[in-house]
Amino acid sequence: MTSKTNRPRVQTLRCLLSVAVGILCAQSLAFRNVDSAAFDNFANLTAKGLDSIAQFGPAGSIALAVCLGVLFYRFYPNFNHAGKRDQLISAILSFFLALSIVLPRLMKLPNVSFDSYPNYVGGAPQWHKPIFWMVASVQLLTIGFTLAVIVCWLMHKATDFVESRNTDEASTAIPHTNLSIWERGIRFFDGKPKHMTVATLTMVLCWVPMLIIQGPAIIGVDSMVQLVQFRTGHVWDPMTMAELPGYAGQDHHPFFDTYIYGLFDELGLWLGQEILGFRILIALQSIVAAFAIVVSLVWIKKRTNLPDSCICVCWCLAAVLPAFPMYMSIVLKDSTWVSIFLLWMVAFFEVIYRCNNNQAVGWKLVLCLVVLGLFSGLTKKLGIYVTTVSLLLAIIAVRKQFVAFLVSMLVPAALVIGFVPIAVLPALNIAPGGPQETISVPIQQLSKVAILHQDELSKSDRQAIDKVLDIDHLKPYWQADSADYAKHYGYRLNASSSDRKNFILTWIRLFFRYPKDYIAAVPYLINPFVYGDTYYYSGPVRCGWWEAGGSQILTEYPECGLSYTQGKIAIPLTNALNKIPPFSFIGSEALYTVWLPLVALGFTISIRRYRNLRYLIPIAVSWCSLLLLPAHQARYTLSFLFVFALTLAVPFVQVLTNERNISS
Structure with missing residues (x-):
């Protein structure tokens, strides 16, 4: 003393x-x-x-x-x-x-x-x-x-x-006459339908100004590919630009999203103004996103010790942070998928909660996981791998409710990975996506090694690479900031599955000879994990693929042109938010991909709620998935932004068994 x-x-x-x-x-x-x-x-x-x-x-x-x-x-x-x-x-x-x-x-x-x-x-x-x-x-x-x-x-x-x-829970029986603002606000997260409806619609109303500023819509380059193919029937591989005659579409971008966007495009045309269809789509996906966030907060209220004030602040942050409505104003697979994934995360958390507390996992919850996992995989291809691997790791970590986990894991995976390409795509006459997408990082790294060390490689290694990549054609176009150039200019369309297998084996073997070159080939992979990019984004109404038929989509808007509100307000606002430190921090990608998950991990260990580490399994799997992407864009980590409240709540999830919870 x-x-x-x-x-x-x-x-x-x-x-x-x-x-x-x-x-x-x-x-x-x-x-x-x-x-x-x-x-x-x-x-x-x-x-x-x-x-x-x-x-x-x-x-x-x-x-x-x-x-x-x-x-x-x-x-x-x-x-x-x-x-x-x-x-x-x-x-x-x-x-x-x-x-x-x-x-x-x-x-x-x-x-x-x-x-x-x-x-x-x-x-x-x-x-x-x-x-x-x-x-x-x-x-x-x-x-x-x-x-x-x-x-x-x-x-x-x-x-x-x-x-x-x-x-506090022991004293809740005492009625309060003067309720604080947090006590009044927390009632909207008690799970009652009318309260959830009010919380959802209020959040959407808070988003409306930004939706108007970003309006009438932002259609990404990927979505333009889908719309052109749906509208014109002109089908080609957007990576290699190879024509695909005789097909009604291609699954390079999820065909399920293509039908969604195409149908809303047709709805707008039927209503007499094409843009109306996309406005309706943006309104619907904004409502679904707000509802998913409210559902996550309801779960937190019921299952955690997180203070009421923190739950209300989480709702306020989601309602006022421009990043949320900014991405809801974009017609893109990531914006469509993220709400479904958030709902799947809530269901996953509920299953883990019941297993941690020795409670039964009912068939309704299993059905919920199956349906949400299925739609997660249909709207974004990476989604099915994140959900499947997360459930597999949960089986290993929990070692309970084996049948429930197995059904939740296998049924969506079998349908998306097996049934869809074997039966659905041929029935709809849709060409499968290029196999080069799944080996983007190996293509990027091995092409760099082949360019720098071609004379040092053995004959068998050069043959394994040459059967998949045309190094001579690729060399002038290779860039370190994206693997798309290597795929576009180097990948051989006639490469067989056996060729790709030997390519991967060569990639694994050469890593131990050229680790520095492998790391130098993919510098963009570190971007989601460092403090830099933000989720503030704006862009033109439509942009890309005019030469392939994109000029037929929304003809009243110029190619890559901004609307009045986008040019006058959205772009300057985005630049201002990026420059001002408080806003650049709360909108930073690294805050949600690194800071919140690591803080949740540290706090969980600190208070010794070790079973709660199981809730972080999908976060860890999502981290690993970022290392397989061909480039870096903030939209690839959008799930981390939307699950921020669940991540924050992990240390506070209740453990009702006799496990020691608090450090002495």
Whole structure:
């Protein structure tokens, strides 16, 4: 115990430490690698560092340093008095969080505009220079130390929430005459149909202004392919541009989505104005998305100890954050699929909850998982793999309700992966998607190795590669930011399944010879895991494939042209949201793909609710799926944004058995 005479000295030291950490952390956040010359000498480093800090302006830099210093001063006692276990958890967690901030400021980002905060055009990393590692270490230590203090305080609060909620539930029998705003708001998440309807429609009303600003619609390039093929009957492979005569469509993009978008296109034409069909589609998918979010909050209210205020804040965030309506205004498979996946996640959470608490899993819940898993796979091909693998891992982790899990896993997978390509696509005269899509990353990595080390490869390796890829034709077009170029210009259409099998075996074997080249070939794979891109997005009404018939879709709108509200409001608003730090943070992709899942993982371990780690299985599977994608776009991680409330609630899910819940 600190004596009274030493308290002023301790407080003074704490204050000085907070000031130093605040200044260093603010400078670390502000510093950017403007170009490779930044690390040539100390003078350049100082000049570039000051230039970076100047981007905030004097007032901004001081305000950032003061805020960080105050946070550190306020929360440090909790970290200082925490147990070694919690300190270790918060330190490990904060290291990875800090790494997601530091990496974009030291790495080259050539395709990002300078005025899009927090992305900055940078130079090539100077890995070989000690001063580079010094700067990286200072940034990691100061940002990580500050985050560790905050995370440790949050873990302390999480434990208090769980304990106080149990006490509050014991006193709920006492009627309250003066209800707080949170007590009034939480009633809309009690599961009653009328309350859920009000919460859903209110959220949609909050989205309406952004839907109007983004309007009348945003039709992505992929959707334009589907609409052109549905409308004109001109069928071709959009990756290789090879004609597919005799077919009524192609399943490169899910055929189920093609029929949905095509039918709403026809509805608009029948109503006398083509755009009306897409407006109706956007309204419907917005209602379904809002309903799915409300359902997730209802589940959280019933099954977790998360405070009522946090549940209401989650609803408010989903209602006011522009990212949600921005993606609902897009006619694209990701926007159509994400609501179905969120509902599947709720059903998955409910199954895990019942297994954790030794409760029966009824056939209705199994049927719900089957139906939602089926539609998840039909609207987005990757969806069926995420749901199937998640259920398989759940069988291994839970070891209960084997039949329920098995049925929920096998039926959708058998229908989507087996029955659809064997029976449905031939019956509808739809060509299957190109097999190169499933090996995008191996194509990207092995093509780079073949370009750089062709003379070093054995004859058998060159043959295995040449049967799948035309390296000579591909070489001038190869780019590191996407595997689409390698697939488009290099993939041989006559490659057999045996050729692709040998190709994959060669890819696995050569990884151990050229690991650096493999990593350098796919730099975009790190983008979802670092602090940079945001979910704020706007675009033209229609764009792409005019030469193949796209000009017949929405003829009243120019090719790649913006509507009045998109050009005057949506684009400037998107740029502003990306530049302003508070909004750029809450809209950041990494906040939802990295920060929330890692915080949920750390908090769950901290309060020792180990069974709750099972809820994070789909998150882990989704992480792995991101490493198989041909390129990076924020829409590929849209599921992380929509399941944010469920992710946040994982540490607080009730465990009704005798397992020890709270750390001593």
